Amino acid sequence: MAPTRDRILDTTAELFRHHGYTGTGLKQIVAEASAPFGSIYHHFPGGKEQLGGEVIRRSGRMYYELFELIMDQADDFVSGVGDFFAGAAMTLEATDYADACPIATVALEVASTNEPLREATAEVFESWIAGAAERGVAAGLSPERARSVAVEILCLLEGAFIFCRALRTTEALAVAGARAVESVSEALGADGA
Amino acid sequence: MAPTRDRILDTTAELFRHHGYTGTGLKQIVAEASAPFGSIYHHFPGGKEQLGGEVIRRSGRMYYELFELIMDQADDFVSGVGDFFAGAAMTLEATDYADACPIATVALEVASTNEPLREATAEVFESWIAGAAERGVAAGLSPERARSVAVEILCLLEGAFIFCRALRTTEALAVAGARAVESVSEALGADGA
DNA sequence: GTCTATAGAAGGATAGAC
DNA sequence: GTCTATCCTTCTATAGAC
Numbered sequence: 001m002a003p004t005r006d007r008i009l010d011t012t013a014e015l016f017r018h019h020g021y022t023g024t025g026l027k028q029i030v031a032e033a034s035a036p037f038g039s040i041y042h043h044f045p046g047g048k049e050q051l052g053g054e055v056i057r058r059s060g061r062m063y064y065e066l067f068e069l070i071m072d073q074a075d076d077f078v079s080g081v082g083d084f085f086a087g088a089a090m091t092l093e094a095t096d097y098a099d100a101c102p103i104a105t106v107a108l109e110v111a112s113t114n115e116p117l118r119e120a121t122a123e124v125f126e127s128w129i130a131g132a133a134e135r136g137v138a139a140g141l142s143p144e145r146a147r148s149v150a151v152e153i154l155c156l157l158e159g160a161f162i163f164c165r166a167l168r169t170t171e172a173l174a175v176a177g178a179r180a181v182e183s184v185s186e187a188l189g190a191d192g193a
Numbered sequence: 194m195a196p197t198r199d200r201i202l203d204t205t206a207e208l209f210r211h212h213g214y215t216g217t218g219l220k221q222i223v224a225e226a227s228a229p230f231g232s233i234y235h236h237f238p239g240g241k242e243q244l245g246g247e248v249i250r251r252s253g254r255m256y257y258e259l260f261e262l263i264m265d266q267a268d269d270f271v272s273g274v275g276d277f278f279a280g281a282a283m284t285l286e287a288t289d290y291a292d293a294c295p296i297a298t299v300a301l302e303v304a305s306t307n308e309p310l311r312e313a314t315a316e317v318f319e320s321w322i323a324g325a326a327e328r329g330v331a332a333g334l335s336p337e338r339a340r341s342v343a344v345e346i347l348c349l350l351e352g353a354f355i356f357c358r359a360l361r362t363t364e365a366l367a368v369a370g371a372r373a374v375e376s377v378s379e380a381l382g383a384d385g386a
Numbered sequence: 387g388t389c390t391a392t393a394g395a396a397g398g399a400t401a402g403a404c
Numbered sequence: 405g406t407c408t409a410t411c412c413t414t415c416t417a418t419a420g421a422c
Binding site: 197228229230231232235 | 408
């Protein structure tokens with residue numbers, strides 16, 4: 001069995017994804033992680049806020065690694081973006097519309113209520129934008145265009161997650177994915193790649 | 194002073210927008226609405242869930258009316274969309290990145306945890322998509338293209354709200370707004386309007 | 387360092403006085 | 405129908421036994 005600390009982090013990430021930050025209780029976390037209550041404050045002296053910050057950064061890193069994996073397996077930038085949206089739609093359906101963005105719910109909850117956690121979500125989002133833009137530059141885009149394409153793709157993805165989860169259909173991800181693919185290929189054409 | 198019931202609805206809508214559903218307490222609501230605690234259960238016998246459902250539908254209706262107002266004041270469909278994104282960015286900055294979508298936070302919180310409220314958010318989102326698509330049809334788009342353009346615009350808007358609130362910049366709304374305007378005009382060109 | 391017990395505040399909900 | 409007092413649960417956090 002994984003170390004207690006890791007089990008707590010994994011369980012918390014899962015609960016945050018489905019129930020959000022305020023909707024997840026510490027007692028619920030230790031119960032599902034099969035850990036004694038005291039373990040939380042032993043491993044995370046800063047309490048729920050420290051645990052939350054670590055989970056946000058960790059989930060953000062892991063989700064970005066998934067993005068890199070899919071992009072590396074794809075033939076090119078354009079098809080990689082299409083694969084990512086398609087994979088997101090499949091995951092969403094397979095998990096009964098539960099597993100979308102690991103931190104979006106928490107990000108909205110803390111945006112105006114908890115400054116340290118808001119900063120954690122900002123760091124994650126900024127790293128995603130920078131990482132996706134880097135891939136765009138490698139594919140031939142100018143840095144400026146690569147950044148706006150990255151922002152656009154991520155807006156389409158996050159927005160589609162909201163509609164898909166609420167409406168329980170994958171329509172929005174299909175539309176957003178098609179738009180993302182089209183935008184990327186147009187941008188590559190415009191920057192002469 | 195407005196009737197107690199309306200004050201409760203207004204206050205709850207405001208608190209949901211900033212703190213979300215689980216993050217908003219009934220005691221907090223009556224305190225800010227200057228109402229006695231019993232008023233909640235007098236006007237909303239179904240408790241927090243009934244109140245939440247009414248607030249979601251009401252906020253959704255009001256936000257759509259804002260959309261209609263801006264569209265009616267604009268010269269055409271394309272510039273109306275641009276105005277809406279520009280207005281959203283101004284509001285966001287003016288409210289210290291607090292006032293974005295009135296129901297997105299709640300929608301993500303309840304998507305996998307409260308079926309009646311999930312349905313309320315689904316009804317609102319579906320009405321937004323249908324309403325925006327109707328405007329697209331009136332502007333000359335085919336029904337199919339109008340719907341996908343509507344979904345695309347809304348994904349861009351909701352996604353941009355997440356990034357803007359977390360990063361405390363209006364970059365994402367600017368990028369998303371430009372993309373939305375471009376997509377709408379391209380669609381109108383393709384459908385020969 | 388693992389784990390239990392409990393404190394103290396806040397959560398939703400109810401009963402009933404006026 | 406306005407308003408208060410209170411119930412029970414759950415929350416985060418701490419103290420301290422082992």
